[in-house]
Amino acid sequence: MPLFDILPQLMVNGLIAGSIYALAASGFALVYYVLKFQYFSHGAIMSIGAYLFFAFLNLKLNYVLSAALTVIGCVSAAMLSNWLLYKPLRKRKATPTVKMIGSIVLLIFTSALILAFFGSSTKTIPAKYNQTFDFGVFTITLIQVSIIIFAAALFLLLWFILKKTKLGKSMRALADNKDVAQIVGINPEKIYNYTFIIAAVFGAIGGMLLGLEQNLYPRMGVPIIIKGFISSVVGGLGSVPGSVAGGLFIGLAENIGVLYLPTGYKDVISFSVLLLFLLFRPHGIFGVKMRDA
Amino acid sequence: MHDYLIAVFAYIFLYTIVVVSFNLSFGFTGLVNLGHMAFFGLGAYTSALLTLHGTPWYAALLASGLAAGIFGAVIAAVTVRLKEDYFQIVTLGLAFIAIAVSRNWVSLTRGALGLPGIPDIIRNNLYYMLFLFAVALASVIILYWLTNSETGKIFQAIRDDETAAAILGKNTYAYKVLSITISTFFAGIAGSLFAHYINFIDPTIFDLEFFVIILAMLIVGGLASVSGSILGVILVSILLSAISFAFANISPQLIGAMRQMLLMLVLLLVLVYRPRGILGKVDV
Numbered sequence: 121m122p123l124f125d126i127l128p129q130l131m132v133n134g135l136i137a138g139s140i141y142a143l144a145a146s147g148f149a150l151v152y153y154v155l156k157f158q159y160f161s162h163g164a165i166m167s168i169g170a171y172l173f174f175a176f177l178n179l180k181l182n183y184v185l186s187a188a189l190t191v192i193g194c195v196s197a198a199m200l201s202n203w204l205l206y207k208p209l210r211k212r213k214a215t216p217t218v219k220m221i222g223s224i225v226l227l228i229f230t231s232a233l234i235l236a237f238f239g240s241s242t243k244t245i246p247a248k249y250n251q252t253f254d255f256g257v258f259t260i261t262l263i264q265v266s267i268i269i270f271a272a273a274l275f276l277l278l279w280f281i282l283k284k285t286k287l288g289k290s291m292r293a294l295a296d297n298k299d300v301a302q303i304v305g306i307n308p309e310k311i312y313n314y315t316f317i318i319a320a321v322f323g324a325i326g327g328m329l330l331g332l333e334q335n336l337y338p339r340m341g342v343p344i345i346i347k348g349f350i351s352s353v354v355g356g357l358g359s360v361p362g363s364v365a366g367g368l369f370i371g372l373a374e375n376i377g378v379l380y381l382p383t384g385y386k387d388v389i390s391f392s393v394l395l396l397f398l399l400f401r402p403h404g405i406f407g408v409k410m411r412d413a
Numbered sequence: 414m415h416d417y418l419i420a421v422f423a424y425i426f427l428y429t430i431v432v433v434s435f436n437l438s439f440g441f442t443g444l445v446n447l448g449h450m451a452f453f454g455l456g457a458y459t460s461a462l463l464t465l466h467g468t469p470w471y472a473a474l475l476a477s478g479l480a481a482g483i484f485g486a487v488i489a490a491v492t493v494r495l496k497e498d499y500f501q502i503v504t505l506g507l508a509f510i511a512i513a514v515s516r517n518w519v520s521l522t523r524g525a526l527g528l529p530g531i532p533d534i535i536r537n538n539l540y541y542m543l544f545l546f547a548v549a550l551a552s553v554i555i556l557y558w559l560t561n562s563e564t565g566k567i568f569q570a571i572r573d574d575e576t577a578a579a580i581l582g583k584n585t586y587a588y589k590v591l592s593i594t595i596s597t598f599f600a601g602i603a604g605s606l607f608a609h610y611i612n613f614i615d616p617t618i619f620d621l622e623f624f625v626i627i628l629a630m631l632i633v634g635g636l637a638s639v640s641g642s643i644l645g646v647i648l649v650s651i652l653l654s655a656i657s658f659a660f661a662n663i664s665p666q667l668i669g670a671m672r673q674m675l676l677m678l679v680l681l682l683v684l685v686y687r688p689r690g691i692l693g694k695v696d697v
Contacts, residue, residue: 158502208685216498217445218697221628222684225677228625232673240666342621346509353502384524387513395510398503402495 138371163345169327356404456604481601527615635693
């Protein structure tokens with residue numbers, strides 16, 4: 121098949137996958153930026169988002185109400201994890217390694233919890249409005265369009281919060297230098313709590329969109345946060361815009377790579393990109409030389 | 414002896430090798446090698462492929478240890494100079510890369526279908542369990558001796574204060590590579606013994622779900638303590654068996670979920686309230 125016949129479709133597919141990865145990566149990166157640990161339980165929040173959305177829709181609630189309740193559920197779960205796990209760990213001055221291990225443990229705990237409640241069979245969220253648009257060189261479904269639009273809108277919102285609001289300034293101050301931030305009257309615990317909440321909103325929306333695009337299964341949070349982790353390493357750990365760029369980069373690389381490799385090799389492509397970055401450019405596309413602050 | 418009990422003991426001996434060797438890098442040297450199970454899996458795959466192609470088991474066992482150890486040395490040589498968190502990222506990435514390779518290199522590993530029919534080393538499970546006991550005992554003695562030797566003291570000095578160890582003229586880089594090499598060698602050996610015990614392996618051997626069990630054993634037992642690791646393996650194994658018995662009348666799938674949830678809860682409680690585990694010498 122001539123290259124230019126399939127390339128547009130592959131790029132669109134890459135953009136869709138990349139938007140989902142970027143949604144996973146941005147929450148992961150935001151928490152890394154402010155709290156300085158690898159937040160793997162963001163994958164748990166996303167899987168909770170997908171399953172809650174599925175459950176509410178199954179109760180015959182409408183889309184908007186289900187989505188709102190799902191966001192509330194995910195935010196509660198994230199606040200609970202902060203309150204019961206991350207806050208006590210901060211209190212005993214645990215290292216970032218311990219917090220990361222805790223977040224991995226929480227991720228595995230959540231997939232077992234979902235398995236216990238929903239069973240291991242895959243679930244599908246019924247898509248009511250999913251028509252397909254055919255542009256000749258590529259086709260795209262309504263859900264995929266909304267994935268891209270939601271992702272773009274959320275990144276603009278996140279950028280706005282970080283750069284223009286008082287909360288964002290406090291986050292950046294904390295990220296740069298906790299002691300100085302405290303001296304000027306910023307309450308770290310409060311800002312940390314808001315950070316988890318914002319990340320959870322991203323996770324909830326990312327999880328719902330992911331659930332609309334693919335099947336639901338209990339350990340779905342694990343592969344998606346691995347991709348989020350790879351994206352944020354590739355984009356530059358500690359850089360929130362970098363994580364978005366990393367997500368899009370990985371999504372495009374995986375899908376355009378299909379030109380040269382069988383589809384099953386998508387994971388190999390993203391992991392190879394990860395390996396190359398770790399070896400030759402460990403601070404990523406955008407990253408600063410990290411964690412001196 | 415009851416079959417179930419034999420299996421429980423066999424796993425205890427296997428996990429002992431894995432966890433004590435994990436403790437050598439994580440607990441004694443302070444190198445949080447999150448890819449430890451990738452080396453276990455590498456050993457399992459090496460041994461499975463070699464014996465399926467006619468190599469005798471003892472050669473395959475040795476080759477598994479060497480393959481994991483050499484690969485560990487190479488990875489360590491490149492990564493131990495990195496900052497602590499980059500070292501963790503790389504080693505965790507390694508585990509993920511192992512999943513991708515074992516799933517996709519179908520001509521070698523049969524991908525997600527896995528490798529069935531891996532030959533037994535000893536057909537009788539009781540005798541194999543005793544064989545595992547002997548290997549585990551030998552591994553524990555070697556690692557216990559190592560951690561109490563001068564080398565082991567240097568490992569711990571590097572963990573506590575690398576700069577100070579360097580000022581005292583120790584080549585900390587070489588010692589860190591050595592620690593990872595020995596640790597991954599034993600992980601490879603355990604992987605080989607595991608493959609010949611369950612006779613089947615597939616890419617799930619690299620999953621985080623498996624890794625966190627090992628992690629729970631290590632952290633519950635306590636860092637930088639060989640006896641702690643053994644105790645951790647035994648206690649976690651008893652806990653997992655007890656859960657299976659307590660919920661014997663529910664579906665196997667639900668039991669699996671219960672085991673995972675309760676073990677993760679225990680691990681979280683230890684991380685928050687008892688970072689030293691039961692017999693640990695340092696906090697997690």
